[in-house]
Amino acid sequence: MKADAAVTALGALAQDHRLALFRLLVQAGEGGLAAGVIAEKLGVPNSSLSFHLAQLREAGLVLQERQHRSIIYRANYPAMNALVAYLMENCCAGAADCGAGAACETPAQERKSA
Amino acid sequence: MKADAAVTALGALAQDHRLALFRLLVQAGEGGLAAGVIAEKLGVPNSSLSFHLAQLREAGLVLQERQHRSIIYRANYPAMNALVAYLMENCCAGAADCGAGAACETPAQERKSA
DNA sequence: TCCTCATTTCTATATTTATCAAAATGACAT
DNA sequence: ATGTCATTTTGATAAATATAGAAATGAGGA
Known part of the structure; x- marks a missing residue:
């Protein structure tokens, strides 16, 4: 992952509606959610939501696909994982x-190594 | 972790100088680096660097400590881990x-489960 | 075809953020 | 105490981002 792609991705997440939106999609899983459903859940006007969805999509964090009349959005998990990996890359110079210690470890890793 | 703390942290990372700076500290380890050393490595004027360091510090991502005449900055690893955990929380609704699959896994986890 | 629904684009405004020179601070050595 | 070095604060300007109503698009169903 390149630095400016990471900056774009982090910037896309650095906004309360968008962070809530992304976490919603992360938790929704591969099935994803329709734009309208998301707007209703977050209490954001459609035009605003569309703006935020576009930001996340341009950052590569969400994927879109038309299904009947709705447009379904879902989290791009590999992109998320790549972003996290970039952040922690070569942690403590290896x-x-x-x-294996307290520093560069996600909670999931802690569980495994405990 | 609360939503607005996460937004603040992500916003702090969503800037090219600050992202480079944070990664520098992550890789530097517990020893940290002096402000002046960082400014030189990144090629940023001192006043700008100080602004960016303050953003990261207010976001809780870096810690500062005076050592003789210099001020040493180092990454706040638990804060970083908490941020990542917040992003991936309850992934795919569990x-x-x-x-264990392709979705919500950092590269470090992939290595372990492979 | 025509209508309707879901979503996006347009437009204009308000807010936040980045930049860096110059001045101020604050700690150490002599 | 005085000088000096490292860092931060100030201040002024430039640039990017958020907001939401209204109009436009575009796919399906009747």
Whole structure:
């Protein structure tokens, strides 16, 4: 992942409606959600939501697909994982007590190594 | 972690100088780096760097500590981990084929489960 | 074809953010 | 105490981003 792609992705997430929206899609899973459903859940006007969805889509964090009359959005999990990996890349310069210790570890990893 | 803390943290990272700076500190490890050293490495004027360091500090992503004449900055690893965890929280609504599959997994996790 | 529904684009305004020179601060050494 | 070095604050300007109503698009159903 390149630096400016990461900046774009982080900027897309750095807004309350968009962060809530992205987490909603992350939790919704591969099935995704229709734009209208999201707008209703978040209490945001359609035009605003469309703007935010476009930001996330341009950042590569969500994917869209038409289904009948609705447009379904879903989280782009590989993009999310790549962003997190970029953030933690070469953590502690690869010191042994880093990945396995308290520093560069997600909660999921902690569970596994505990 | 609360939503607005996450937005603040993501916003702090959503800027090219700050992202480079944070990654520099993540890779530097617990020893950290002095403000002046960072400014030189990134080629940013001191006043600009100070602005960006303050953003990261207010977002809770970096910690500062005076050492002799310099001020040493280092990454706040638990804050970083909490942010990532918040992003991935309850991924795929906890479906069994999610955490262990292709979806909600960091590269580090992939290595372990492969 | 024509109508209707879901979503996006347009438009204009308000808010937030980035930049960096210059001045101010604050700690250490002598 | 005084000088000096490292860093932060100030201040003024430029640029990017958020908001939402109204109009436009575009796919399906009757």
